[in-house]
Amino acid sequence: MPEGDTVLQTARRLDSALGGGLLTVSDLRVPRFATADLTGRxxxxxxxxxxxxxxxFEGGLxxxxxxxxxxAWRVFDQGERWRGGAAHQIRAVLATAEHTAVGYRLPVLELLRTEDEEQVVGHLGPDLLGPDWDPDTALRNLLSDPARRVGDALLDQRNLAGIGNVYMCELCFMARATPWLPVGELPPAIATRLVSTAKQLLEANRDRSVRTTTGATAVMSRRFPRERLFVYGRLGRPCLRCRTPVRKVVHDTRPTYWCPHCQSGPTG
Structure with missing residues (x-):
């Protein structure tokens, strides 16, 4: 699942390629909006x-x-060969005189009135990379159900928006708690630090092409110069803290990684 920093970078690419341009091609390949035509906007x-x-788009859409x-959204110069998936995976094509944006395998694609945007994003908690970021609200949301697992609470976009599976695993490791620990069992200082660290990690990676958590600060970068992540994707490799092999469990296609020595709490 893409993280908030990936989505922000995608938005930037789309805005840079299409923003201010007049659409010359509008092709929404989903049944509900197949007849919608944004050309000329x-x-x-x-x-x-x-x-x-x-x-x-102009006109309030x-x-x-x-x-x-x-x-994924891919951006191409006019005349450039499209790359990113098979033709049958394309769900949207938006083009101006200079660039074409192609949306591949988009599970959600809908056209709505701009004034109705809150219907699709109004449920979200404070955005870690957005102007509405509020750490106090995010912390209250995160702790609102003390019995809920830390990992589930972090992934719930209603609590705070932008954390995906990679950051969830990394944050739990940095908090020394397993993702299955009830969030109410986190010491208050650790819970507060969890929120501030989430903000720090996404901010550090918002402009990077390759995500890192070990190099999110100068101190971390010096301590772990050759590793990008602490536990995610490191099944069987030694933990960077204690050298215990990193473990992994998969539930509903979502992989969770953790160190059984460094992280306290129930295991999956």
């Missing part, structure tokens, strides 16, 4: 809200998309 902007993408696990 100016693209006002493309912006991220948590993991949601909102591309706005917004194209809402969500990448979920497999989706």
């Amino acid at each position: 100016t693209v006002l902007d493309a912006t991220a809200r948590g993991k949601h993408l909102l591309t706005r 917004t194209l809402h998309s969500h990448l979920r696990m497999e989706g």
Whole structure:
């Protein structure tokens, strides 16, 4: 599942390629909006809200998309060969005189009135990379159900928006708690630090092409110069703290990684 920093970078690419341009091609390949035609409208902007993408057009229309696990938007110069998936995986094509944006495998694609955007993003908690970020509200949301597992609470976009599976695993490792520990059992200082660290990690990676958590600060970068992540994707490899092999469990196609020595709490 793409993280908030990935979605922000996607929004930036779309905005840079299409923003201010007049659409010459509009092709929405989903049954509900297959007849919609945005040709001739100016693209006002493309912006991220948590993991949601909102591309706005003159006339008060917004194209809402969500990448979920497999989706992607690719941007190409005019005449450039499209790359990113098979033709049958294309769900949207938006083009100006200079660039073409192609949406592949988009599980969510809908056209709505701009004034109705809150219907699709209004449920989100404070956005870790957005202007509405509020750490106090995020912390209250995170702790609102003390019995809920830490990992589930972090992934719930209603609590705070932008955390995906990679950051969830990394944050739990940095908090020395397993993802299955009830969030109410976190010491108050650790819970507060969890929120501030989440903000720090996404901010550190918002402009990076390759995500890192071990190099999110200068101190971490010096301590772990050759490793990008602490536990995610490191099944069987030694923990960077204690050298215990990292473990992994998969539930509903979502992999969770953790160190059984460094992280306290129930295991999956």
